Amino acid sequence: MTDARNAGLQSILVLAAATGVALLPRHLDLFALMQVTLFAAMSVLALSLAFIWGFGGILSFGQTAFFGLGGYVYAIATINFGDSTNAILLAVVLPALFAAALGYFVFYGKVSDVYLGVITLTVTLILFNVVNSTAGEVYRIGIARLGGFNGIPSVPIFNMPFHPEIPLSPEASWWITGGTLIALYLLLRLILVSRFGRIAVAVRENETRAALLGYDTRLVKLGVFVIGGAIAGLGGALYVNWGAFVGPTIFSLSLSAEIIIWITVGGLGTLFGPIVGCFVIQFLVASIGSQQTFNSNLVLGAILVAFVLLLPKGVVPTFLLCLVQLRKDHRARPNTTAPKERAMQVN
Amino acid sequence: MSFTRRYFLRSTAAAASATALVSPVFIRNAFAAEPILVGSLHDQSGTMAASGSPMVDSLKLGVEEVNAAGGLLGRPLKLVHYDTQSNIQLYSQYAQQLSVRDKVAVIVGGITSASREAIRPTFDRFRTLYVYNTLYEGGVCDRNMFITGTTPAQTVAKLVPYAMSKGGKKVYIIAADYNYGQITAKWMQKYVKENGGETLSVDFFPLDVTNFGPTISKIQAARPDLILSALVGGNHVAFYRQWAAAGMKDRIQIASTTFGLFNEPATLSAAESDGIIGTFGYFEELTTPASTAYVDKLKKLSPGIPYISELAAATYEGFNLWVEGVKKANTIERLPVIEALETGIAFDGPSGKVVVDHKTHHVSRNTYLAVVKDRKWIVTETFPDAQPLDTAAVCDLVKNPNDNKQYEISL
């Protein structure tokens, strides 16, 4: 597969996805539409970690820190402003700034990989503990009460830009969320083919070699981390828009672990895989709760274990490999597939 | 989009059953009619499962009884239950599913205040009636919902003076670090003060704290006469064990607003739990005929149930209050049922008579004070018709039916 054909295929896929997003409300009932809106919002979170982990080589155990921060910033700002437009903006900017500060602290301190995971995890736990203990009248920002473990209920949802009196309909919410997901996917693709993206992948492959070639690897990693933080923050705002609610469990360890599961299930080192993984796992968790025969934990646990043993590479790469394999059998020309295969085996 | 095939089928079925009712021959075939859907959101797995599972069982019992008696308005009831897996996001998801897709007549459920606050806006938005049955910190004021669990004025107000008469006037408060614990601690302080006592310190604990060593030292240094506890969940049980292990149990009296909700007296040894005082809206050990009949039926339905606490009893009562409301309104439409319930509908449940209070949408109900002895509760006092005074002080849905918030006590 040549680059040109690959790019052609991808643009067709993106176009198909965009059409799908536009037409979906005609074919789904209201509940299903709200459910895919949630999944798409969560996919934005998946995309943020897919980017920094799969392409920047930064395994953050606490991507929910930025996600939750985005959610809280959006909720507090929109309650205070009465208009969601600037609140969404803030929900991107503040998590990005927080990511910049944390990233500076970590990367410029030369903290190595597993330690980085622990630091991000710990930051998330601190946020959980702090936000959790903010029940009571005194904890308020402007007119928004933080609400402790109960969280902030009845957060205003998105409205038409600068028209707070017109809240978005569920269809419009879906268009915004699904559209954002596709736009972010495209944006990340563009970043990856840019000079910066190529350097980032080089750093992931071999940090020392990239440094010896004269690149400031700390700065590159910081850049990747900040982009990831900004996207996760936006995901948080979309998530709050879906449920009109934000609470400290958004920072929980189980959600942090779940994102990693989405990516592993979908396929690390791809951008599309984690979105698939997110949809599949979220749908699975929701379906499990509707049955009464088995304990929900039992079912989900068994599925995850079976998954690791049977599909170790993740859904999307396995699927692509199967395609490649088919083609190979067809043409009996093994050489053409080699680079693609190698590209997918990274990490 | 809203006029789907499903909706069409349902409305024709309803019309068909309405015509069927005209002819007496068909009345016995009422169960051929489209069932009335009752939604249920409770945690059956994860950290809250110990509370949620008995609530689901109790709700199932209520539904079975109504069906055995010929259904409601000639239609059978069908329970639509989702296991929320102790996950707040799933609460929101299933709340949307119940009100938007399943279009249930009523939703019974929610355990923690956090879960209630997450789903309450959804039910308001999609106009689905909601019944919440957990004891909680009080103050929720929302015409779309009815609350049957006890609030601080019904329990803490009775517990504090009794415990102070047993222990003494210097009080040390320990509570779970989330809204229930924090607000309950405020009520405790208020009642301690009103009864002429003094609060030495108030300590909060995150739900995952398991090591209470420093706290036990701190309590000893403060020398209180009485400990008031609003600790919550499996991890916090560790406090009572470590307290007893240090040999402190017979030196300072403990009273709690939460001990016993999850079968704690039976999971601890007698040496660890004897003498702890509690107040709830219901105890399994109550010997009234209504209570013993309820306990027998529920244990027959689900033999594995460890203990039937206020959570289960209030769920049963909340569901039955709704049934009475539907009977009176003669429809399952939301607004007529709310109006019917607001007339002060009563239900004689396992805990005694439960009456809906129009002003607050809470209930007046009996509450009971009990002391642990030999891993069981001994009920020593009954407070008949305890009123939700805490919420009544701030919430008046007669005057402001559109009020919709949770008020909080300020000291």
Add this chain to the structure above:
Amino acid sequence: MDLAIILALDVLNGTASLFLLCVGLAIIFGMMKIINLAHGEFVMLGAYATVIATNAGVDIWVSMIIVAPLFVGLVGLLIERCLIRFLYGRLVDSMLATWGLSLLLIGLVTTIYGNTMNGVPTPLGGFQVGEYRSSWYTLFLAGMAVSVMALVYALLRLTRFGLIARAVMHNPNMAATLGVNPDRVYMITFGIGAGLTGLAGGLLAPLSGITPVMGAAFIAKCFITVVGGGATIISGTLTASGLFGLINQLGAYLTTPVYGEVILFLSAIFLIRILPQGISGRFFKGMS
């Protein structure tokens, strides 16, 4: 003065429990580079084994010190054979699999035993320090921590198995060339790690609320302690649990338990920042 003694006992208690909880994880993580997210559930299984054995009439000391580690060790061996052995060198897959495993174990225990469990009372009782009281069990825990420490040290440093195990961890290929079977070493090491975790569960059972989800409270703290401790299992875990135990207990005493936890987490972050590669920096090289 009495207060100081009591506080010292609290710190000792915190350190000892943290060390006992972490040492199994440290062995599995430090030696095999497997992040075991089911660690908390191993603790839970140990506690359940103790409680069930004691309620069935077994002497409480026997169930804590022998039944719990033996049972969880065997479970660990089973899990290693059926699951973990396919995942060596695949850090992230091992996380996914052990997360699934943890849910599976919680579900299994809930299905069999329900959501609550009758516990066992704390043996030994309390003693008096001036006007304060503390429990003998605290001192017993500290004693057990010291014994476990000595045992693991002796096993790793003084026995032939320890030598082989360290060699395999250092360079599996080289060890294999010398005729060692790394597969077997991994299996036994995982079993020992699980057994020690089960022991911790057994020892903490009389002090805890016993529920299927009790393990969740430990996992994050243990993970932070083990990684903060670094590569050398005994000294690393000991210094980290000593430091974190001290900070957590004193923080909880002087402020509130909430800030006790926050202070603990903050200090963990700064510790890692000050020692970015640490003693163990080289240990994790090449893992991502």
